[in-house]
Amino acid sequence: xxxxxxxxxxxxxxxxxxxRRGRLQAVSHVSFDxxxxxxxxxxxxSGCGKSTLNxxxxxxxxxxARTEAGKIVYTDRQNRSINILExxxxxxxxxxxxxxxxxxxxxxxxxxxxxxxRDMIFDTARAHGMNNRNEVRQRALELFRKVRLDPxxxxxxxxxxxSGGMRQRVLIALGLLLNPQVVIFDEPxxxxxILTQRSILNVLRDLKEELGFSxxxxxxxxxxxxxxxxxxxxxxxxxxxxxxxxxxIFYEPRHAYTLGLMEASPRLSVGREELEGIPGSPPDLVEPxxxxxxxxxxxxxxxxxxxxxxxxxxxxxxxxxxxxKSNEVLEKGKALRALPATHLS
Amino acid sequence: MGAVPLPVxxxxxxxxxxxxxxxxxxxxxSYTFRVTxxxxxxxxxxxxxxxxxIRKMPNNPIQVKIEEFQTKQNLPYEEARAKVAGLYDYDxxxxxxxxxxxxxxxxxxxxxxxxxxxxxxxxxQQITKYLPWTLFAVGMGLLISFVMGxxxxxxxxxxxxxxxxxVMTAFASISYGxxxxxxxxxxxxxxxxxxxxxxxxxxxxxxxxQLKAGFNPDYIQSLFKHALLPVTTYVLASVGGxxxxxxxxxxxxxxxxxxxxxxxxxxxxxxxxxGYVGRNAMLPLMTRLAISVGFxxxxxxxxxxxxxxxxxxxxxxxxxxxxxxxxxxxIFLVTSAAVVVSNILADLLFGVLDPRVRVGGK
Numbered sequence: 001x002x003x004x005x006x007x008x009x010x011x012x013x014x015x016x017x018x019x020r021r022g023r024l025q026a027v028s029h030v031s032f033d034x035x036x037x038x039x040x041x042x043x044x045x046s047g048c049g050k051s052t053l054n055x056x057x058x059x060x061x062x063x064x065a066r067t068e069a070g071k072i073v074y075t076d077r078q079n080r081s082i083n084i085l086e087x088x089x090x091x092x093x094x095x096x097x098x099x100x101x102x103x104x105x106x107x108x109x110x111x112x113x114x115x116x117x118r119d120m121i122f123d124t125a126r127a128h129g130m131n132n133r134n135e136v137r138q139r140a141l142e143l144f145r146k147v148r149l150d151p152x153x154x155x156x157x158x159x160x161x162x163s164g165g166m167r168q169r170v171l172i173a174l175g176l177l178l179n180p181q182v183v184i185f186d187e188p189x190x191x192x193x194i195l196t197q198r199s200i201l202n203v204l205r206d207l208k209e210e211l212g213f214s215x216x217x218x219x220x221x222x223x224x225x226x227x228x229x230x231x232x233x234x235x236x237x238x239x240x241x242x243x244x245x246x247x248x249i250f251y252e253p254r255h256a257y258t259l260g261l262m263e264a265s266p267r268l269s270v271g272r273e274e275l276e277g278i279p280g281s282p283p284d285l286v287e288p289x290x291x292x293x294x295x296x297x298x299x300x301x302x303x304x305x306x307x308x309x310x311x312x313x314x315x316x317x318x319x320x321x322x323x324x325k326s327n328e329v330l331e332k333g334k335a336l337r338a339l340p341a342t343h344l345s
Numbered sequence: 346m347g348a349v350p351l352p353v354x355x356x357x358x359x360x361x362x363x364x365x366x367x368x369x370x371x372x373x374x375s376y377t378f379r380v381t382x383x384x385x386x387x388x389x390x391x392x393x394x395x396x397x398x399i400r401k402m403p404n405n406p407i408q409v410k411i412e413e414f415q416t417k418q419n420l421p422y423e424e425a426r427a428k429v430a431g432l433y434d435y436d437x438x439x440x441x442x443x444x445x446x447x448x449x450x451x452x453x454x455x456x457x458x459x460x461x462x463x464x465x466x467x468x469x470q471q472i473t474k475y476l477p478w479t480l481f482a483v484g485m486g487l488l489i490s491f492v493m494g495x496x497x498x499x500x501x502x503x504x505x506x507x508x509x510x511x512v513m514t515a516f517a518s519i520s521y522g523x524x525x526x527x528x529x530x531x532x533x534x535x536x537x538x539x540x541x542x543x544x545x546x547x548x549x550x551x552x553x554x555q556l557k558a559g560f561n562p563d564y565i566q567s568l569f570k571h572a573l574l575p576v577t578t579y580v581l582a583s584v585g586g587x588x589x590x591x592x593x594x595x596x597x598x599x600x601x602x603x604x605x606x607x608x609x610x611x612x613x614x615x616x617x618x619x620g621y622v623g624r625n626a627m628l629p630l631m632t633r634l635a636i637s638v639g640f641x642x643x644x645x646x647x648x649x650x651x652x653x654x655x656x657x658x659x660x661x662x663x664x665x666x667x668x669x670x671x672x673x674x675x676i677f678l679v680t681s682a683a684v685v686v687s688n689i690l691a692d693l694l695f696g697v698l699d700p701r702v703r704v705g706g707k
Contacts, residue, residue, distance in 0.1 A: 058609055060605060060608055093612075093613065096608070096611035097609060097611040101610075102609045104602060104605070104609075106602060109601060109603060110602050110603055111603055112603045112607070112620075113603070113699075113701055114624065114625055114698065114699050114700060114701070123610070123612055123616060123620070124610045124612070127611050127612045128611060160700065160701045171606075174610075
């Protein structure tokens with residue numbers, strides 16, 4: 001097992017959905033370690049299993065989901081290791097939010113529309129044994145101030161009286177209420193306009209610095225991920241295909257899919273006509289392709305990609321990749337970057 | 346923009362007028378005022394329509410009584426007519442508009458008029474005589490039906506797809522589909538006559554006539570015993586609707602993001618079920634409940650008639666047969682007033698339960 005400062009260690013986790021057509025392998029054999037204070041960004045297109053993975057971490061999956069294999073080991077503040085998959089319902093309920101909280105996408109629907117924000121705060125606190133309302137109130141007001149909300153107004157408001165950006169901040173504050181070690185952000189800026197996104201990201205960065213929680217940040221927006229993350233993991237068809245420090249991933253991508261994502265996202269310095277999409281669409285996860293799941297869409301695919309799935313290999317400090325052509329990808333990426341003024345900003 | 350010069354006196358007038366307009370507008374904007382006006386308008390329209398329509402039904406109270414005398418006492422037409430004329434204080438040949446103005450005049454004084462066919466007793470007195478029975482039986486039926494339907498519907502949604510859900514959904518669909526009078530007859534025929542589980546004679550009517558009315562256990566027990574069949578019928582006929590509505594409402598609530606978030610927040614199952622799922626899922630049912638509460642007053646005409654239960658519904662049925670115009674109008678008016686009032690209450694209550702639709706901002 002990894003070093004002392006690992007808060008959350010996911011080991012060989014697989015999650016299937018039972019569907020009419022058969023088993024859908026939404027997450028397969030995912031492993032990663034989340035360190036104290038680290039922000040891990042999970043990037044990938046819709047349907048690649050990012051959200052399933054995160055719901056799986058909190059065991060919030062629908063009844064049709066099966067966690068087939070693997071371990072999720074959480075290390076609490078007293079350095080005790082807990083396997084989340086083995087928690088009984090009572091312990092699981094305690095674990096949720098006080099140890100690991102989640103900020104969902106679509107803040108408009110994440111708050112109960114018919115009760116006050118303050119009651120949601122009190123509910124959450126009471127569920128975890130904090131019965132001193134005054135204390136809870138002070139804590140909530142302080143958090144609201146930290147996420148740059150007008151504390152008293154928001155505390156006594158109904159969700160519909162707040163704007164989308166304000167609700168997202170309320171959710172962030174609510175997520176930090178019990179001072180969790182891990183916070184999962186599931187595309188927290190997706191439903192917001194660009195200016196609100198900006199300010200939410202600033203708030204998040206400040207909070208992280210101040211409170212020192214670890215976080216998993218799901219996004220399909222590479223710019224957002226680049227800005228907030230320490231480590232980036234690329235997911236494709238339920239697998240982590242590449243993971244490494246943020247600069248390595250963005251400047252020296254080693255997987256053809258990661259490179260494809262880079263080429264497909266707009267940069268200030270590159271004209272629109274030069275953006276290239278990834279051909280095809282994500283594979284069917286009920287009957288996944290043999291070999292590397294990306295080979296059908298991969299411009300660099302060779303014969304062995306079609307038959308034998310590549311294993312994750314270490315290519316740099318903390319940088320792992322599952323691609324036979326990782327050197328060619330690196331060269332191709334460098335060639336692209338060598339074009340005048342095409343750096344990622 | 347150039348200012349249009351106004352004569353001094355006119356601009357002063359405008360100021361006054363705009364003041365008045367502001368006050369009137371404020372009054373109109375006040376929710377209570379608007380709702381009251383709308384309520385009275387509704388009642389007026391209902392009253393006028395029933396007034397007109399019941400007089401357009403074939404026959405009139407005089408004619409009905411004449412025919413009754415003719416068939417029952419074998420009187421010749423002329424003689425029967427003379428007898429009825431002495432009996433009833435009603436002239437069917439009076440111009441419609443005159444009758445209407447008279448009636449509205451009485452109403453304006455809060456007077457529902459006198460019954461035509463029952464010895465000129467005031468209609469309000471008749472209504473207060475029969476209303477308690479209906480309030481007791483139908484009110485109890487509605488309460489039981491609503492509570493059971495909501496609980497069962499929520500449980501069905503929570504365990505959807507289970508055997509429980511399938512059985513209950515089938516039951517609810519049957520309950521929803523069979524009319525109340527069929528259920529009433531089935532209870533009487535199967536339970537009372539074929540299987541002889543109970544003696545029909547013991548259960549029909551309002552209360553055992555031999556008992557002295559009062560607050561004693563025997564009398565109260567008899568009241569409940571006689572209400573049993575009408576209440577059971579009412580519940581069986583209406584619970585399915587509540588179950589199905591609550592089930593679909595709960596299913597859509599369970600799928601909401603804030604329920605997942607509530608689980609993620611580690612809230613207890615109980616708090617989520619009652620505070621988050623139940624309460625939100627019940628909101629769409631409140632309007633329906635309000636309308637049902639309003640209609641309690643008109644009773645359940647057919648059920649009351651079948652079980653000879655002395656409520657307002659059975660009385661209305663009899664009075665329609667006799668074409669007792671004033672009584673019919675009176676009952677309709679009271680019923681519509683109840684529906685209007687309970688709807689207003691529902692609006693206010695809805696605002697309490699759901700802040701998003703709260704009127705007037707606060």
